Amino acid sequence: MEQQRPNRLTGFITLCALVFLFAPLVVVVLFSFHSTNALTPPFEGFSLRWYDEVLSDRTIREALLTSLKIASLTSLATLLCGTAAAYGITRTQARVRGLYASLFVIPIAMPALILGVALRSFYVDRGISLSTTTVVIAHTVFVIPLFYVVAQTALGRIEVAQLEAAADLGAPPWYRFRRVILPEVLPVLLAGAAMAFVISFDEFIVTFFVIGNDSTLPMVIFSRLRRVIDPSINAISSLLLFLNLTIWLIALLYSLRVQRRRRLDQLAQKEDVL
C-alpha cells in the first residue's frame, strides 16, 4: 500500500483529535492527586488525600465490593450460559441454526433503557424483590448477546471431523468437550468473560432500574456528583479506569498471544504446501 507522508494539516488534526480524546482523562487522573479541593487548573501540589478519603469511605468501599461481586457473578453466568448456548447451537441441525443464532444476537440492538424498564416491571409483577441477584440476572441478559457472538465464532471454527475422530477414539461427549473443544476455545471464552466483567462493572442504566437497596460504584459516583464536586470523584474514576485498563490489557495480551500462535501454525502449514 502507498504510504502518505504526513503534512502539517493532517498532523494538526490528528493532534487535536488525540487531545480531545485523552485530555479529559489526563485532567481527571491528574486532579485526583490534587492537594486542594479545586477541580480546575492551576494545579497546586500533589497529595494522596482524596485516595485516602475514598478508600476509607464506607459507602464507597461497600459499593466497590457490590460492583465487584455483581461483575464477577455476571461474568461467570455469562461464561456458562453463553458457552452452553453457543455450543448447543453449533451442534443443532443446519436448518434451524440460523434462527436460533439470530434469536441470541438480536437483543444487541435493544437499548439498555428498555431492558431496564422491562426487567423491572417483570420483577415487580412477579413479586421478586430487587437485589444484587436481580442485577446479576439483568446484566447477564444484557451482555450475553455480545458474548454469544464471540463464543460462536470460536466454536464454529472447530471441525466436525475432529470431533468425530475423538468419538472414534473412544471419547464420550463430555470428554470431547473438555479435552478437544475447550482447549481450542478457552482463550477466546475467557476474553469474552473479561469483556462481560468490564461491561457489568461500568453499567449504570440497567442497574439503576433493577437494584434494590444496594449501590454499585457507578451509582455512588453519580449520587456524589449531584451533592459535592471535589477530587474524590476523580480518585474513584482513576481507580475504575485503572481496573478496566488492567482487565482489558490482560485480555488483549492473552488474545494476541493466541493469535500469534495461530498465525505461526498457519505459516507452518503454508510452508508445508510450498
Next chain:
Amino acid sequence: MSTMLSVTNLTHRFGQTEVLTDVNLDVEEGEFLTFLGPSGCGKTTTLRAIAGFLTPSEGRVMLDGEDVTALPPYRRPVNMVFQQSTLFPHLDVGENIAFGLRVAKVPRAERHTRMLEALELVRLGGFERRRTTELSGGQRQRVNLARAIINRPKVLLLDEPLSALDLKIRLEMEVELRRLHRELGSTFVYVTHDQREALALSDRIAVFNHGEVVQCDTAEAIYREPESQFAASFVGDANVFEITVNSADDHAVTTDDGLRLPVTGHAGASGPHWLVVRPEDVRFEPAGGTLEAVIIDAAFRGSSLTYRAECASLRTTVKAEIPDDLEASPVDSIVTMTWSADRARLLVRD
C-alpha cells in the same frame, strides 16, 4: 479364519432418498477389504455405519459376533482414519497418538511405550514431541494411522486416507499400508474411488454402485470375471461392446449384424448382451478380417503402446494395449482386431 465384521441387510435413507439398499458384507479376520465405487455410491455411508457415526434405517452391523448397530462410535472397538487429517492442534504428535489410550485410562508408562511403538510402526521414530503443524501431509496421515492402530482396533477403517496426498507420496503410502497390514495382521476396511488403489491394496473388493454392492470378490476375479457392465468398466480399463446376440456356439457369438466375436462357453446365448474385452487382451492382425479398425491414436506408455481404434462394424472406439516389442501400427493404418475367446466376457444386458 472367522468372520470379524458382518453387515447384514443394511439400508439407509436420508429423508426420502435411499442411499443404501440391502448391503450385505462379511469381512474375515485379518482381511483387507476395499469398498470401491464412484462418489455417492454409498461406500462411505456404509463405512460410517460401521464406525457408528450413523444409525442405519434398517439392518445390522456385527463386530466379532457382537451386535454393535445401536452403539455410539466411542463404544465400538473400531478406529478410523479420515480423508483429511484430524489431528488435534493443541496436542503434540505423541499426545495425539496416545489420545485413545488416555481416554481408556491406560497407565502412563504403558501409554508411552505403546506410543513409541506406534510411531516406529509408521516410521516416524523421534517425532513424538513435534507439533502437528510441523509435519508434511504424508507425515500427518502417518500420525493419523498411528493414532488409530495404537488402540488395537478389531477393524481399522480407512476413509480415502490417501486422496488428499500427492501422487508420489500416495504410492509410498500404499506400500506402507500393505506393510502395516502384513505386520499387524489385523482387519482393514478401506474406502476409495480409485480402482488402481483398490487393485493394488486389497484382498477383496466390494464394488458399490447406486447404494448397492454389485460385486464382492478378489481383485483378480473382479478384473477377470466382472459380473456387471458397471464392475467391468469401473475396475480397470475395459472395452464394453453393446451387442445383440443372434446365435452362439462354445467359441463365439454371432451378432444380429453377422459379426462373429470370440468368447468361450456361451453356447445357446441370445438377445441383448455386453461383451467385455480388456485392452491388454486385444491383438492386432493384418487387415482383411471382419473386425477391421482404423488406428486414430497411439500413445507410448513405456512397456506398451496404447491405441484407440475406430471399429466401423462395432460402431465404437476400441482401446488396445499392445506390448512394445511388437511392431507398432501407425495412426491411420488399418488393422484387424481379435482376442482370445477365453479372455472375453459376455454379460446379459437388460
